[in-house]
Amino acid sequence: MLKVSGLSTGYGKLQILRGIDLNVAEGGIVTLLGGNGTGKSTFLKALSGLLPVWEGSIEFDGQKIQNLPPHEIVRCGLTQVTQGKDAYPAMTVEENLKLGAYVRKDKIAIAEDLERVYSFFPRLLERRTQLAATLSGGEVQMLVIGRGLMARPKLLMLDEPSAALAPKIIMDIFATINRIRKSGVSILMVEQNVRMALLLAEYGYIIRDGVILIKGDAKDLINDPNVKKSFLGGTVANSTHEIKA
């Protein structure tokens, strides 16, 4: 469904990503793991068209999407939920959700999806007329995920959905992400919560300094000592999963 080959990009003249290859198959969860400042969000920005692609190609759903304007990429069915929990604080919960469906015209299906999001996140229903500014951190995370779903994406990209949340809320969020996958949406999830992410995903990539260091089936990576090392900054020697897939 998503096929990224040799992607390089950066900010101004500063190169961050150096030739990233990454695939997401339909109907699954793929996770991209890495420490702070390794280029995970930069990668998602390039996929969404918020950063220009310097080199390489992005194929989504059989279509080359590199360097399309961001709003057209959303129309192709690729939606991103950013890391910053960026709800629109001065808009109500429901206005935020409706914005998520901006690209769609099918009023009845939009109303159904609104119900679906409220069923995923009942707390949002209770707060639908409240300004997003008044929500707690966990509720905002629910709101932005729900807003992403309102676009009815084929692939939903989540940037660190568990960041800065309490353990209880993190469990809720991951459980919901699993339900979203089961409802037929493919997911590319950026995470630092390595264990949880690998338990949920089928496949994982580890990024460091703008290159993919390790990749493999999630169940193999979860026990791979090199995965831990790569986070601590040590040298990663002949990982068993590196080239396999």
Added chain:
Amino acid sequence: MDFDFSSLFAFLLFGVTIGVVYGIVALGISLIYSGLDIVHFAHGEIYMFGAFFGLVFSHTMGFPYPVALLLAMVCAAVLGMGIERVFYRRLTKGGGGYTVAGMGMIICGFGMSIVLMNIAFLIWGAAAEPFPVDLGMPFQLGDITLPKSYALTAVVAVLLMAALHYFLKKTKLGLAVRAVAANKDIAYLMGINVPMMISLIFGLACGIAAAAGVLIGPMQSVQVEMGYLMLLKAFAAAVVGGFGSLPGAIAGGIVVGIAENLGAAYISPNHKDIYAFLLLILVLMIKPSGLFGIVARVKA
């Protein structure tokens, strides 16, 4: 000596009327500011062009005044969108995406103001053109005579505000405009065509400024240099109300209009244009976020 309440009332009434006009121009300036994070310094000239467009449509071409008003708004909107597309957009692209280009943008606005003024000068010359509009007999409110143009101005300005409010709060497109104003990257990720929305914001703001020009025209006259004073007063109105806030712009406009009329009536009529700026300075000294303190919720 008896205090003349009825003339005080008249000054207040005139102040409010002229104030809502400052208010709607300030509304446009605030709209552009909240959309693009720039102060559009050529906005006074758009207002001036609007007034000339109105004059051309109603006098040269003979359209009825309300039709001329609408046509002038449309032409100014197109002019504004053209300027944004051809000049400003290149600058905002400089940072990669629609981010502030800061100083360059401000200077470009000043430059555009001078260019537009000179174009107007070439077309219409420097002389003040009268803009007589026959709306019939003035209203009589007790002792006060209120020319119809004043009443019309107040009504049209209020209608414009209401329409803008409805558009921003109740329509899908309005929601998208607010989204762009608050956060462009997220707006992009919602699938909103951000450059198109910015164009729309410019068009709206310029159309409203033109309406102000066509409304003020019959009260004063139309001339090439009318823009800068309006810009400064609308700017004062926007600051007084809290920069970037739309309701604040209107409230600020009314406060400036009243201050100006009361100042002219009770202090000295020779310095009518000073009062707006005295007020501006006072507000900046005492409450820099604007009288109405809504500045924290500027965006969206």
